[in-house]
Amino acid sequence: MTSFRAFRIHQDDAGYRAGIETMDTEALSPGEVLVRAEWSSVNYKDALAGTGKGKILRSFPLNGGIDVAGTVVASTDPSFKEGDKVLATGSGLSETRDGGYGEYVRLPAAWTIALPATLTTREAMIVGTAGFTAALALLRMTENRQAPSQGPIAITGATGGVGMLGIDIFSRAGYEVHAISGKPDRFDFLRNIGASECVDRHQLVFSGRPMDSAKYGGLLDNVGGKTLAGFLPLIAPYGNAAICGLAGSPELATTVMPFIIRGVSVLGIASAGTARDVRDEVWRRLSGDWKPRHLDTICTKEVALEDVASVFGTMLEGGSFGRTIVRIGG
Template identity: 40%
Template sequence: MARFKAWVVEKEEGGQSLSFTDFDEADLMDGDVTVRVTHSGLNYKDGLALTGRSPVVRRFPMIPGIDFSGVVETSDHPAYQPGDPVVLTGWGVGETHLGAYAERARVKGDWLVPLPAGLSPAQAMAVGTAGYTAMLCLMALDAHGLTPDDGPALVTGASGGVGSVAVALLARAGWHVLASTGRPEEASYLKSLGAAEIVDRADLAKPGKPLAKERWAAAIDAVGSTTLANVLAQTRSDGAVAACGLAQGMDLPTSVAPFILRGVSLLGINSVTTPQPKRRAAWARIANELDRDTLAAMTNRVGLAEVGRLGDDILAGRVRGRTVVEVG
């Protein structure tokens, strides 16, 4: 069996260690498809795994990295043949199953999606888990029956990965987008993605009233905690909020008031174990609806060897947009 470069998290007394090392292909976990990984991404959950700031990694040793694009090398799965380009997001990869920050990955074929037509492997990881999650949020708002005619749409954590893609997708769909950020220097960047107005993160991050002035008909929230409570309190009657993240915290200090007095709906987004039909529909919409120039404008690239230093940066909110990891 071959050896290849990989980032490996090991358990140690009082925490964990992270090293960039040679990994033996024989030590990969069970799966019916082996993929030569060409690209991965940097997501908030990857930052948690790399730093050990939260117990995301639940098996040691672990190769972190929750998403990848690549080319099938060997397959015992009927849907995939050697040479097929594929994408993977979710399914516990990088948490309980050896992940993407490596030159090889062995996974279940049922977890894979064929690379969508019109997207290169690098573009697929510029979208990555964050952009895929943003599309699931938009699909949930669409399924709820909301349209741009109902009023503005808010995006929290707008300069991050989920937020950047959400702003671009909503603007492309015709929404008047309000982008919430704690980094005023990113206003020009967010407006280049399609944001019409900038909302100061501080206005939403501190405790507020159970009900406040109605400001938006729809929202995509990647922050959680007090921010999500304030987003709900300011959502218009019969509006909806798609919740997909916890950058501020896992708690939700709200009341039933928005739900029973305004009919606001809270739509939970699970991007990890999304069923295949919905997963493929989301990727098809991304390929058709996300402007490639806008995607390029929000994307940075790093080599695999550079990943280890980025965990603290993404957790501290110092990473703008999307980061593509060029693996091989």
């Protein structure tokens, strides 16, 4: 049994509260692999959980953090041994079990990923759920026959973590990327990480027609609502719209026309519960031919564990930029 610090979230008769406290490894959620955490990251979901502004946790108390990377200190599963570097994203972290915002985390072996040799634990957390989501979108799109020849990929919410990593990953995979963002002062940054064109979302004008001239080969959408509805009529025949966010709205008012006339496919990207074989394939690509080339640029902020709550408000207000990682130990 070892005492350690963790960012722990409670909801009880005293209300919803979260902060740094000391606990013992024996109190962690069950699992075969005990990991000394080195790095985590901050995602929109983490900000919702840490502030109580979203119903993320399904039981209390739990440690926050849907991502973690570190070193195995003990394992009852033969697949992992002391000293192995590992990572985990999603898989119930900070939802049904203790997450990565603690100096130790216990993981089920079934969801523990051996750290690829081409990634450090820090790099793995710059990628984190955000990069995993973008790469999962690309995997599903290519499995559904998306090809660079169909035209550029529009990426909405381009200055967020998924957006930036999506620009890097899709451009490395050979796609022309058009970044859609409401922050024109960041356009040079987006071009430097792979965007060939940047569009101010405030200047977007959609025709409102159920079909319009095809302009994009596909779409990676982090926004939803009117933005998603506006882009669907612009997608080329048999292109794909991968949907992974709702920063604008969860609602979608559209017609069936793009789907039945152009054969456009809508692909839902739910990264948290991705099957293990697919998860392994995504990390294989992320550490190989799809490895982002601008990780240190995309990582725009680094905070210590005790300061993790300080970034939640800005993220929820839409003011975050790039990836924020959490330095825990190691």
